[in-house]
Amino acid sequence: MKKLYKFKNGLKLVYERLPYVRSVAVGVLVNTGSGNETAENNGISHFIEHMLFKGTATKSAFEIAESMEKIGADINAYTSKTNTCFYTVSIDEDFEKCAELLSDMYFNSVFSEEEMAREKGVVLEEIDMNEDDPSDVAAEIAAAKWFETNSLSRPILGGKSNVKSISREQIFEYMNDFYTADNTTVSVCGNLPWKAVYDTIKKEFSDKFSKKTKKIVKIEQSVGTVAQVTKFKKTEQGNVLIVFKGLKEYDPDTVALQILNSVFGGTMSGRLFQEVREKLGLAYSVYSYPSAYTEEGCYSVYIGTNSDNLDKAVGAVRREIDKLKAEGITEAEFSKGKAQLKSAFVFGQESSSTLMRLNGRYAMGTGTLFDAEKRMNEIDAVTLDDVKRVIERVFDFSRVVISYVGPKTEVDLTKHFAPRD
Numbered sequence: 088m089k090k091l092y093k094f095k096n097g098l099k100l101v102y103e104r105l106p107y108v109r110s111v112a113v114g115v116l117v118n119t120g121s122g123n124e125t126a127e128n129n130g131i132s133h134f135i136e137h138m139l140f141k142g143t144a145t146k147s148a149f150e151i152a153e154s155m156e157k158i159g160a161d162i163n164a165y166t167s168k169t170n171t172c173f174y175t176v177s178i179d180e181d182f183e184k185c186a187e188l189l190s191d192m193y194f195n196s197v198f199s200e201e202e203m204a205r206e207k208g209v210v211l212e213e214i215d216m217n218e219d220d221p222s223d224v225a226a227e228i229a230a231a232k233w234f235e236t237n238s239l240s241r242p243i244l245g246g247k248s249n250v251k252s253i254s255r256e257q258i259f260e261y262m263n264d265f266y267t268a269d270n271t272t273v274s275v276c277g278n279l280p281w282k283a284v285y286d287t288i289k290k291e292f293s294d295k296f297s298k299k300t301k302k303i304v305k306i307e308q309s310v311g312t313v314a315q316v317t318k319f320k321k322t323e324q325g326n327v328l329i330v331f332k333g334l335k336e337y338d339p340d341t342v343a344l345q346i347l348n349s350v351f352g353g354t355m356s357g358r359l360f361q362e363v364r365e366k367l368g369l370a371y372s373v374y375s376y377p378s379a380y381t382e383e384g385c386y387s388v389y390i391g392t393n394s395d396n397l398d399k400a401v402g403a404v405r406r407e408i409d410k411l412k413a414e415g416i417t418e419a420e421f422s423k424g425k426a427q428l429k430s431a432f433v434f435g436q437e438s439s440s441t442l443m444r445l446n447g448r449y450a451m452g453t454g455t456l457f458d459a460e461k462r463m464n465e466i467d468a469v470t471l472d473d474v475k476r477v478i479e480r481v482f483d484f485s486r487v488v489i490s491y492v493g494p495k496t497e498v499d500l501t502k503h504f505a506p507r508d
Contacts, residue, residue: 094293097269101450111277112443114174119265130245133166141202143195190291221326229490264302274447325394325493333384343473346424369400
């Protein structure tokens with residue numbers, strides 16, 4: 088049984104009963120992330136995520152952690168550019184305890200100055216840790232350039248100066264704007280009856296909201312041309328990210344893009360891995376992936392290679408793209424890509440926590456229930472012509488961003504995407 092219920096105040100509850108499991112996953116998804124932030128408060132979504140674990144009116148940070156660990160439950164959270172999620176995974180008999188704790192964190196966190204000061208230090212360490220990963224830095228500076236005309240350019244962690252300056256007043260103002268009933272979705276997956284779930288979520292969430300309506304933030308479509316951004320670091324390898332146009336969330340061609348990605352660069356048998364690494368030996372790591380947001384998306388190719396091989400490796404990627412545009416993919420690759428996509432989807436359907444996140448994000452983004460059978464039918468319905476259309480949509484060289492992080496070099500990688508006869 089699957090159900091989507093909208094309370095009068097706008098809170099959404101998405102529920103799926105899984106009679107074959109004893110676990111239950113509960114997620115509280117808030118439809119806000121770094122894409123809703125300003126230059127002044129960038130990093131606040133992620134900082135709030137951290138602070139919700141640092142004490143409520145009745146529980147200390149230690150008591151929050153211990154209350155879950157003593158029943159063997161997991162509790163965690165994440166922040167993205169578009170949403171923030173707090174969730175637990177437990178055995179079904181502890182569902183009410185988990186819902187009660189998540190509610191306490193959501194509504195009753197105290198944000199003490201002492202805890203905030205300590206947690207700012209933790210987040211600053213997290214920023215340093217990311218800075219030490221050149222592939223993360225390449226992705227960050229590429230996003231800043233690709234989305235430079237809109238708020239998706241802002242890093243999830245925020246900058247150090249921003250994190251240091253976040254105040255309790257800023258937190259309460261931000262939560263008043265976005266932690267509202269109509270901007271929140273609770274997702275529950277497990278072997279529980281509907282009435283028990285409805286009664287608990289009504290009591291712990293719907294009945295406690297004082298504000299119903301979120302602040303509206305419009306993210307405009309980004310614009311750009313061909314550009315290279317560079318950050319020199321003392322690393323052994325050069326790290327390159329090549330960013331192309333992608334598809335926004337729930338675009339009708341999403342499934343076709345996923346099949347294409349499997350064939351092109353998402354697997355070890357994909358063209359990029361086989362050509363750039365296995366045949367030419369130009370990189371240890373080479374892969375591709377799509378990223379989708381509400382208003383737009385992008386498609387990225389990552390290459391980790393010796394700086395002496397940068398030109399050759401990017402040139403090899405360009406040749407593979409040209410081949411893709413000229414010839415498309417083969418029937419055999421198409422069938423393999425479909426099979427891989429189906430298998431990954433089916434495997435995910437067997438995890439209560441994966442389903443909780445999938446159902447929650449889909450309900451939050453579309454206001455409807457995710458239909459697994461419909462998705463399988465959509466995979467079956469994709470044709471080679473659909474994939475060819477996506478190839479043309481994605482690999483439009485009028486707009487490409489190339490980021491490079493690594494040893495100093497003067498190589499201009501944009502030349503590989505200049506117009507050709």
